[in-house]
Amino acid sequence: MSKTVIIASTDSGLALGNRIRTEFPKSLLVSTRHHEQATHIDSIASFLAVNFSSFDTLIFIGALGICVRSIAPYLQDKQTDPAVINMDDRGLFVQSVVSGHIGGANAITRKLAAATGAQAVITTSSDLQDIWSLDTLAEQFGWKTAASRDMNSIISLFVNNQPTAVLLDIKDKGTAHLEKTLPAFADVFYDLDQADLSKYALLIAVTYKKYLVSIPVLYLHPPVLHLGMGCSRDIETALLEASVYQQLAQHGLAMESVRAMGSIDVKHDETAFIALAEKLQIPFITYTADELNTQEVLNPSEVVMSKLGVHSVSEASAMLLSGNKELLLEKQKISVPSGKKHTIAVALERQAVRKAVIAIVGAGPGDAELISLKGKQLVEEADLILYAGSLIPEEITHYAKKEAIVRNSASMTLEEQISLMEEHYAKGHLIVRLQSGDPSIYGAIQEQMSIFDEKGMDYYIVPGISSFQAAAASLKSEFTIPEVVQTIILTRGAGKTPLPEHEKLNEMAKHKATMCIFLSATIARPVQEQLLEHYDPETPVAVLYRVSWKDEEIYTGQLKDLAQIVRDHKLTLTTLVIVGVAIGARKNRSHLYNPDWKHTFRTGKAIKTN
Secondary structure (H helix, E strand, O other): OOOEEEEEOOHHHHHHHHHHHHHOOOOEEEEOOOOOOOEEOOOHHHHHHHHHHHOOEEEEEOOHHHHHHHHHHHOOOOOOOOEEEEEOOOOOEEEEEEOOOOOOHHHHHHHHHHHHOOEEEOOOHHHHHOOOOOOOHHHHHOOEEEEOOOHHHHHHHHHOOOOEEEEEOEOOHHHHHHHHOOOOOEEEEOOHHHOOHHHOOEEEEEOOEOOOOOOOEEEEEOOOEEEEEEEOOOOOHHHHHHHHHHHHHHOOEOHHHEEEEEEEHHHOOOHHHHHHHHHHOOOEEEEOHHHHOOOOOOOOOHHHHHHHOOOOOHHHHHHHHHOOOOOOEEEEEEEOOOOOEEEEEEEEOHHHEOOOEEEEEEOEOOOHHHOOHHHHHHHHHOOEEEEOOOOOOHHHHOOOOOOOEEEEHHHOOHHHHHHHHHHHHOOOOEEEEEEOEOOOOOOOOHHHHHHHHHHOOOEEEEOOOOHHHHHHHHOOOOOOEOOOEOOEEEEEOOOOOOOOHHHOHHHHHHHOOEEEEEOOHHHHHHHHHHHOOOOOOOOEEEEEEOOOOOOOEEEEEEHHHHHHHHHHOOOOOOEEEEEOOOOOOOOOOOHHHOOOOOEOOEOOOOOOOO
16 A cells, blocks of 8 residues: 555545555555546545554645644654645644654645745754754664653753753764754753753753653664673573673663674574674674784684684774774673673774874875875865965865865964864864875974874874975986985075074085975075086976966076076975986886896796706
């Protein structure tokens, strides 16, 4: 039988019913009126007496009073009642009557209004206030609901705008939605210890934990816990189940959040494990000894190694299932009343961990496609991105997700940048600080890292392609030539910031290495003079402005003309100077691929055959 029925009471209602049938394929149109396109019924009451529970959606077309009196005898509970919608037979108004949220009547009402031009009438408080529908929130994001009190009383507190604390212990699409749509009467927390619950009437917790608190709690449990299990052969099903429930409760973990269970492959047919997985409606996954031994566990067992060839079953299984190297619950050894034993360890889904981190990412020299794959992935996942607009192309920030905060740091002080980072760090966000080229070369990251260290903020560095490497590519040059030049010097001239005494350009020029000089276009004349103390005047030179950018300019010549090249083309910032005989060189051959050169992979000895 069709899941949607349209019940029309008048001829005009029948005409309207035929119009809206197109929005509900395979729907059934019934009426006490005779019509070739409708199924005739003797009365609405007799029809509903037999068929009320057979439909997911009932759409009445006619007087609202007829609708209400007709369905009243059959209404049971909003968890099970079908969606009921009423339209007047002129199609002016369409109203959600029953099961607005769980049954979907509100959504269907909006759909009908859009299809017919009618005025949608929705009286559900949360919809009118544009706040969360607590009775459907869990289903929307794949969570499970539990409440410390009757759900209606929880909803009443919320729709009456009572002060609400929102605790987000994990991070997923649902929590991101809650953060973006937080009602004005709610405050979000990422650690329950930070919330003074005496100020709130309700706690909404998206969590894998259970809390002992004095105010009403709505738990929204995401499936993020992974159980690693080991046991004596043929352990009793009921005893194992009771023990697992007890262990999770004892450690404040929610059984509703269990996502999967794992063990070693020799346990693939363990009845108690299979039964527990079926009851929890979760997968039971087993691993080989080799797979389990890839994990470095906290509590290895020589006994288990001697019997099964693995250092760990429960901890290693939990780690493999979750992708997380850290455990919420280390291995617990439990004896059940029969004397049989089992172990259990619990890990949190790696992707759900609400752990902030700062990634200092080398953005490359300018071409947005020259960022590393890892760097691009981090930009795509970041919650906050800081970049210096004059040094990093805006195109790189186009990789960011639409809800990310992207800020040009050019006009911000270091203190302002750190303050913004701290704000997002407290939320467990991924923060990306884009640095031009490679962060290790004139990246000015040392002062940032000192502050991160001082504040205990986790961070790491992702290398990038430096402009001197992009310069070599643009010049089609290898900067190290066999038997000619084997050293590259990365440096700058002495401008406003002096050079260390032992790094003067004229001293380093003695090596006649390939010299890559950053940040020195404005002092090109003194740079040229210092280099000429040791380089020949005819030494090749290349001046590259914004190398790899769309407006890249490249000029080549001889060292004696360096200052003139810079002056003629009015080059100042973001200019790199390369000096050395390696520029454009093609004559010398590497020994690496010379047929007379022998090395580990090419000894020159005949290959032995049997």
